[in-house]
Amino acid sequence: MTESAKQLVLVVEDEPAQAELLRYNLEKNGWRVVCVDSGDDALLMYRETMPDLVILDWMLPHLSGIEVCSEIRKNENGAHVPILMLTARGQEEDRLRGIDVGADDFIVKPYSVADLMERVARNLIVN
Amino acid sequence: MKKSVKSILNGLVVPILIVDGKMRISYMNAASMAHFTNAKADMLMSDIIENQRCLTATKRVLDGDPETQVEVTLQGVVPTSFRVNVAPMTVEAEKDALHAILSFEDISHIREAEQMRHDFVANVSHELRSPLTALVGFIETLQGPAKGDAVAAERFLGMMERESDRMARLIDDLLSLSKLQARERDAPSAVVDIADVINDIVVSLGGSNEHLRERIKVSIVKGETKVIGDKNELGQVFQNLIENAIKYSPDGSDVVVTACAAEKSDEHICVCVTDQGDGIDPVHIPRLTERFYRIDKGRSRAIGGTGLGLAIVKHILIHHRGSLKIKSKLGEGSTFSVYLPAAQTA
Ligand SMILES: Nc1ncnc2c1ncn2[C@@H]1O[C@H](COP(=O)(O)OP(=O)(O)OP(=O)(O)O)[C@@H](O)[C@H]1O
């Protein structure tokens, strides 16, 4: 926990309740959290804070999750940051497109918070 | 081909094409000419239909296979989905030589309806999944990581209440819509005074909120605005329109409700709800009555919208044989005008 305590997670989620849920749980696990509710803000915040991991909602207004993901990957500092995408059940094509643009993991809504936290931890350690 | 047979075929709205054993076009009816505008007699079928499945099916029938059907999308004047029936036929005048007769049933509207249903189901599940995800997550959090955290519990419960309200509202609106669609065929017949409907709405919207009630300026003369309609449904129409006018305009600005005989026709009454709000970009106007269409999703959700309000309005007005007109200018406000059949006053 001591090392991960310094690590920063960027949450991109336009549903305020879900953003709040993620924030509470991530902080409880000792990570620092910044939340934004749009793709445009995600890119700005990414450059500004250089997070250690990104949790990215697929369905965002304007810039979609997939566009944000590929933009972050193009960014020279963003080639290796772990990106976890939140998607809807049964959207297999989405998953394939997500892998294409370089997402590391997919979490299906509604998700188990404990499972999501485990995946965050695993991706942070691998990195 | 006999003249009478030709005139029968020309009377059909279904495009019909007859090809000979070498797949040359030997006959097209009028509907077929209208669809395949570049076709001439004696052309090869492949000159006007590039679709390989359609050509193969025709070839097989000419080789002795039984009647068959293929579904294809053809790039005519507009791309159209057809179910093509390919049947063998013999032509007496040509010593009973085997031909194929193709008839093209336009199934675009069926495909479109399927697509719409598919999109609708996808939208509904998305709209339900969001609050559900929050609820499931908060329950898990309250049972685990937040156990004993009274402050968090208080806050989460408030959010859970809002999310479950949202699900309930969504389900109510969906049921409302589906009931309306089932009733659309039979127009209402009761006489309703719009003035009464609007006054009831203003009272229930304003409630004890004096400030809100002040914002709604109604200038409708009772007795002069009788329409043929269903009181509850019309209540829903004006509740939605007035609520929108309030929601999408600055606090304190006026919302004006007026009624008059429609221009150029005394058979309709026009009721207008005018606000001094954000206004609407013209690109959005044609789509506003689509289910779940919202210009600013975050804003609509923050004020508790499902995005079904105007879709419900539209269907109620179809039921009433009325209509809705939207006029708006960005930054200056909007006017939603409802046209309803006037009750005969005599
Ligand atoms: N008077 C208005 N001024 C500006 N925008 C409007 C106005 N009325 C409607 N809109 C826009 O049209 C969208 C669709 O309206 P609609 O009433 O169908 O849904 P909603 O208000 O978001 O939710 P609901 O009515 O179901 O609670 C709104 O989200 C808003 O963006």
Ligand SMILES: [Mg+2]
């Ligand atoms: Mg509304």
